[in-house]
Amino acid sequence: MRKIGFLIFGIIFGFALSRVGASDYNLIYRMFTGENLKLAWVIITAIITAAIGMRILAMTGNKGFRGEKITVKKKALNKFTIFGGIIFGTGWAISGACPGTVLAQIGEGKILGIFTMLGLIAGTYVYALIAQKIRT
Numbered sequence: 669m670r671k672i673g674f675l676i677f678g679i680i681f682g683f684a685l686s687r688v689g690a691s692d693y694n695l696i697y698r699m700f701t702g703e704n705l706k707l708a709w710v711i712i713t714a715i716i717t718a719a720i721g722m723r724i725l726a727m728t729g730n731k732g733f734r735g736e737k738i739t740v741k742k743k744a745l746n747k748f749t750i751f752g753g754i755i756f757g758t759g760w761a762i763s764g765a766c767p768g769t770v771l772a773q774i775g776e777g778k779i780l781g782i783f784t785m786l787g788l789i790a791g792t793y794v795y796a797l798i799a800q801k802i803r804t
Contacts, residue, residue, distance in 0.1 A: 682772045691772040693764030693780065700761045748802060755791075763787065 688710045689695040698704035719740075726738040743749065760766050763784040765773055770788060773781030 678771075681768075682775055685769055685772040686776060690769045691765070691776055691778070691781075693778075696760070696764045759787065759791075 685691055689707060690710065695704060695707055699707040722738065722740055726740070730738060732738050756766070763770075763780065765781060765784045767788060770781050770784045774785060
């Protein structure tokens with residue numbers, strides 16, 4: 669039953685991404701060029717909403733999915749974090765999709781989404797191959 673709930677949530681989330689234009693290459697392009705910041709405001713609103721929601725869940729003593737205490741930890745800023753952010757942003761700007769929106773693009777039948785998904789899979793595979801070397 670839980671898997672069906674996740675599937676339904678995913679469908680609703682994908683629909684919402686599609687409706688706000690998060691899967692529209694032209695809108696993403698205009699966001700990165702500063703011509704139209706609608707999508708940037710959607711992202712900022714989502715971040716603020718999630719931050720407030722996480723804080724409320726933690727303060728009220730709720731538990732996480734596996735029963736653990738809800739905490740938000742800062743990620744260390746280092747050269748790999750910056751390099752990864754640059755790669756992520758560049759890929760997003762070129763392909764017009766991030767890991768969440770690529771599935772919405774595929775659901776809309778956009779061929780670009782398939783190539784972006786293949787790139788995500790290849791990038792994840794390459795990272796897995798070199799991750800141990802990076803950490804040492």
